[in-house]
Amino acid sequence: MNAVTPALKTTRAQSIRTPSxxxxxxxxxxxVPVLSVEFAFLGGAAxxxxxxxxxxxxxxxxxxxxAGALVSQDFQEALEEKAIELSFDAGRDRLDGSLRTxxxxxxxxxxxxxxxxxxxxxxxDAIDRVRAQIISGLKRDESDPGSRARDxxxxxxxxxxxxxxxxxxxxxxxxSITREDVVAQHAKLFARENLRIVAVGAVSPEMLxxxxxxxxxxxxxxxxxxxxxxxxxxxxxxxxxxxxxxxQSTLYLALPGIARKDPMHMSAMVLNHILxxxxxxxxxxxxxxxKRGLAYSVWSALAGRAQSALYFAGTATSNxxxxxxxxxxxxxxxxxxxxxxxAEELDKAKRYLMGxxxxxxxxxxxxxxxxxxxxxxELGIDYIxxxxxxxxxxxxxxxxxxxxxxxxxxKPLIVVAGRxxxx
Numbered sequence: 001m002n003a004v005t006p007a008l009k010t011t012r013a014q015s016i017r018t019p020s021x022x023x024x025x026x027x028x029x030x031x032v033p034v035l036s037v038e039f040a041f042l043g044g045a046a047x048x049x050x051x052x053x054x055x056x057x058x059x060x061x062x063x064x065x066x067a068g069a070l071v072s073q074d075f076q077e078a079l080e081e082k083a084i085e086l087s088f089d090a091g092r093d094r095l096d097g098s099l100r101t102x103x104x105x106x107x108x109x110x111x112x113x114x115x116x117x118x119x120x121x122x123x124x125d126a127i128d129r130v131r132a133q134i135i136s137g138l139k140r141d142e143s144d145p146g147s148r149a150r151d152x153x154x155x156x157x158x159x160x161x162x163x164x165x166x167x168x169x170x171x172x173x174x175x176s177i178t179r180e181d182v183v184a185q186h187a188k189l190f191a192r193e194n195l196r197i198v199a200v201g202a203v204s205p206e207m208l209x210x211x212x213x214x215x216x217x218x219x220x221x222x223x224x225x226x227x228x229x230x231x232x233x234x235x236x237x238x239x240x241x242x243x244x245x246x247x248q249s250t251l252y253l254a255l256p257g258i259a260r261k262d263p264m265h266m267s268a269m270v271l272n273h274i275l276x277x278x279x280x281x282x283x284x285x286x287x288x289x290x291k292r293g294l295a296y297s298v299w300s301a302l303a304g305r306a307q308s309a310l311y312f313a314g315t316a317t318s319n320x321x322x323x324x325x326x327x328x329x330x331x332x333x334x335x336x337x338x339x340x341x342x343a344e345e346l347d348k349a350k351r352y353l354m355g356x357x358x359x360x361x362x363x364x365x366x367x368x369x370x371x372x373x374x375x376x377x378e379l380g381i382d383y384i385x386x387x388x389x390x391x392x393x394x395x396x397x398x399x400x401x402x403x404x405x406x407x408x409x410x411k412p413l414i415v416v417a418g419r420x421x422x423x
Contacts, residue, residue: 012027013025013026014027016205016208020216022192026198027371029201035106035202036099037100037198037368038096039216041094042306043056045092045162046162048162048165049181052176054134054170054177055185056189057090057168058131058169060096062120062126062127062182063120065121067112075112079112083105086112103202106211110212110215111214114214117190117215120186122179122183135171135174137168141168145244145246149242149416156235156415158233190223191220194222195216196375197372198368200368230307235413236413237412238414242418246418246419247319249416250418251326251414251416254310254313255310255411256309256310257303269302269353270394271399272311274346276300277300284298285297287331294328297316298325300313313333319419323420334407337406340396346395350391354392
């Protein structure tokens with residue numbers, strides 16, 4: 001029998017457990033006859049073996065390229081016939097899947113997803129074609145300043161660690177990946193114990209549990225993941241320029257961050273909104289764009305990973321203005337670390353963060369995506385109802401403490417791609 005927890009006042013989310021032990025977070029909603037399912041297998045590109053960088057990305061890209069008796073074209077036509085959307089994507093710490101279907105086609109949608117999960121074909125022609133597509137994208141990235149700066153920053157921040165490798169892959173290593181590598185990685189990652197799954201839409205708990213069990217139940221119980229060592233950002237204070245003959249440079253700045261489950265995270269998030277996370281109201285936006293016109297956009301963000309946390313900031317501007325833009329960004333970081341934020345800034349940030357939170361839940365897909373993130377972060381099925389209280393509890397003192405931790409002894413790692421002048 002399925003164990004169902006009480007419904008929640010905001011999301012009406014309930015926990016369902018299938019006979020094989022798979023937990024599903026479910027929001028039953030018949031407003032529109034659509035079902036959105038989001039799921040993730042913990043692992044991802046961080047599990048790529050040495051010399052096989054890009055294996056998880058290739059695997060994810062092949063998951064809808066034929067399954068069971070259906071070759072790639074037949075499988076795609078079967079999805080299209082019922083207007084079923086099925087996709088897979090590899091991140092650094094997880095491999096995601098997404099299913100969206102009309103409620104009337106749920107049985108067929110789960111049948112096709114079950115084939116993809118349990119019996120992917122990995123045909124040689126599909127592997128060659130998809131690999132060529134990925135390599136073509138990587139070649140384009142070689143001249144893209146944002147991609148080059150991001151990959152180099154990760155390599156410097158995490159030398160010798162799996163987080164330092166390019167999640168999308170490296171051309172020389174992708175060419176060496178065999179079908180046997182793909183099959184082995186599928187067996188390694190796709191298991192029930194590292195599965196997190198959320199469903200939102202027009203389906204009953206009983207039917208959902210049955211469909212999920214049919215699709216995911218036959219998978220192995222446990223994955224064979226390699227432990228990822230926790231790591232703090234390295235090479236603080238380093239500045240590196242990637243020479244690209246282009247008129248505009250892309251600048252990335254990184255510092256050690258604060259993890260999502262850290263008690264100080266919410267204060268850091270509100271502080272970041274004030275500094276650079278608020279699109280049109282942040283200090284960085286005001287000082288870099290509005291007052292000086294140095295760049296079209298400038299931003300900052302807390303970026304969590306399973307075994308690390310970073311604080312990012314970045315902008316893109318003409319080569320002549322990179323040095324001044326960086327100077328302004330560093331000045332604002334130093335100032336907020338020294339003086340903290342004002343009471344007015346805190347009040348505005350709280351009102352925005354609390355008021356805009358509901359916008360993350362205005363479609364079934366958004367609800368599913370948000371719940372999946374909460375499941376992965378282990379924040380609890382009721383976190384949506386607790387979240388705004390955490391924002392409200394942030395004080396000037398708690399933000400000052402977060403600012404001291406993030407920026408008090410700031411030695412940022414800086415990477416610029418382009419031909420910046422004055423650096």
